[in-house]
Amino acid sequence: MLKIKEYVKAESLEEAYQLNQKKKSCILGGMLWLKMGSRTIQTAIDLSGLGLDKIEETEEAFSIGCMTTLRQLEKHEGLEKLTQGAIRQSVESIVGVQFRNLATVGGSIFGRFGFSDVLTCFLALDTYVELYHGGIIPLEEFAAAKKDRDILVRLIVKKTPVHCVYMSHRNTRTDFPVLTCAVSEDGRGVRAVVGARPGRAVCIRLEEDSLEGGLDGSLDAAAEGLAAQVTTGSNMRAGASYRSVLAKVLIRRGLCRLLEERGIS
Numbered sequence: 001m002l003k004i005k006e007y008v009k010a011e012s013l014e015e016a017y018q019l020n021q022k023k024k025s026c027i028l029g030g031m032l033w034l035k036m037g038s039r040t041i042q043t044a045i046d047l048s049g050l051g052l053d054k055i056e057e058t059e060e061a062f063s064i065g066c067m068t069t070l071r072q073l074e075k076h077e078g079l080e081k082l083t084q085g086a087i088r089q090s091v092e093s094i095v096g097v098q099f100r101n102l103a104t105v106g107g108s109i110f111g112r113f114g115f116s117d118v119l120t121c122f123l124a125l126d127t128y129v130e131l132y133h134g135g136i137i138p139l140e141e142f143a144a145a146k147k148d149r150d151i152l153v154r155l156i157v158k159k160t161p162v163h164c165v166y167m168s169h170r171n172t173r174t175d176f177p178v179l180t181c182a183v184s185e186d187g188r189g190v191r192a193v194v195g196a197r198p199g200r201a202v203c204i205r206l207e208e209d210s211l212e213g214g215l216d217g218s219l220d221a222a223a224e225g226l227a228a229q230v231t232t233g234s235n236m237r238a239g240a241s242y243r244s245v246l247a248k249v250l251i252r253r254g255l256c257r258l259l260e261e262r263g264i265s
């Protein structure tokens with residue numbers, strides 16, 4: 001059971017950050033993951049009074065506050081348009097609507113969960129995290145780093161034009177994924193992100209800068225080359241070799257969809 005000794009509704013990020021430097025303190029997101037564990041939290045820090053539960057749009061980017069829920073992501077028209085539905089698809093198999101009305105972006109990204117659909121999808125976009133102490137860094141750098149006691153203030157998704165496809169494979173509809181995969185192409189090149197390996201999502205880049213002229217080799221060879229760079233493991237949901245086969249299949253489907261969108265087959 002989770003026990004909380006003291007609850008503080010933070011009045012500023014500085015107050016939240018200072019309180020969180022103590023080992024037994026803990027930032028609260030939607031508490032859906034936290035409540036599954038058994039531990040004693042000395043000071044629980046609630047960020048819900050800081051106006052960080054919104055998605056703000058500027059000409060260059062979407063700024064997603066850490067207390068924004070997964071349901072807000074799912075329903076946001078601007079994100080839907082930028083990602084051709086990929087963000088919506090990445091969250092819609094996560095448990096159910098009531099759950100997604102509570103689970104936060106901050107908890108989902110800061111948790112750096114190996115199984116995360118959310119992390120996988122955002123890694124395929126031009127995404128940055130704003131940390132209270134660490135400043136703005138690329139999501140890829142954040143995802144690979146060790147957990148510390150900083151606060152994730154917001155996610156910043158630049159409006160870099162992108163073609164993006166999101167897929168996951170699940171044994172049953174709303175279970176944790178067996179494998180997650182996002183394939184995208186933007187001005188920075190073509191990338192495949194594979195998560196639930198079962199480790200944390202990793203990002204692999206295709207050697208070709210763009211799919212403009214089709215692929216140099218065959219689609220199979222490209223998918224195989226990318227999938228070969230993904231290390232997989234086994235857990236109760238699937239074995240490593242099955243995941244490796246799935247990685248190739250999902251990456252191939254993703255590349256195929258990107259080529260189709262460009263009218264190249």
Ligand SMILES: Cc1cc2nc3c(=O)[nH]c(=O)nc-3n(C[C@H](O)[C@H](O)[C@H](O)COP(=O)(O)OP(=O)(O)OC[C@H]3O[C@@H](n4cnc5c(N)ncnc54)[C@H](O)[C@@H]3O)c2cc1C
Nearest residue numbers: 027029030031032033034066104106107108110116117152
């Ligand atoms: C039963 C179940 C099934 C799930 N299935 C899936 C799934 O299929 N796919 C998927 O992608 N996810 C899944 N999740 C994860 C879920 O979507 C959320 O990512 C998770 O619950 C964390 O979000 P939260 O808001 O509940 O965070 P919390 O549980 O409140 O916090 C999680 C961690 O993040 C820290 N934290 C929270 N916010 C911040 C912040 N702003 N700054 C710094 N640290 C912070 C907390 O201290 C804690 O360590 C599942 C979770 C559960 C419980």
